[in-house]
Amino acid sequence: MEVPDLVGMTGQEARSLCRDLGLFLGYYNMDQQLPRSMVIAHQEPSPGTMVEPAAAVRIWTTLDPLP
Template sequence: MDDRPTHIEVPDVVGMTGREAHALCRGLGLFLGYYDMDRQLPRSMVIAHQEPPPGTMAAPAAAVRIWTKWDPLLDQK
């Protein structure tokens, strides 16, 4: 019997840094996708929008696409 879930609830990653969102999604069995996968998100960027929206049920290994915005407070850390 296979105990793996057939669907995973997409978390709310808006407001998180890329690193936080990546860790959360990976732990749930989802991928985090953004426009330039060859480069890591700068530390000063936070997630402004995501697709699919939080609460959506997704297949395991599905991608959560994100759009980011600059957060000047993160540059000061």
């Protein structure tokens, strides 16, 4: 299975996509909650990497820029 490109997505979008693909989403912040006001800035493994089903994709988030 190929890892999707999650960078630039909101946490909610990434969680939904990974769930649909059968991947686990691991994220890093202080309270272990993925606020809706965050977007994904970096992920591991990189997009396009081939992984086994149920693999974990780790993400790091950043605050959305103000409109």
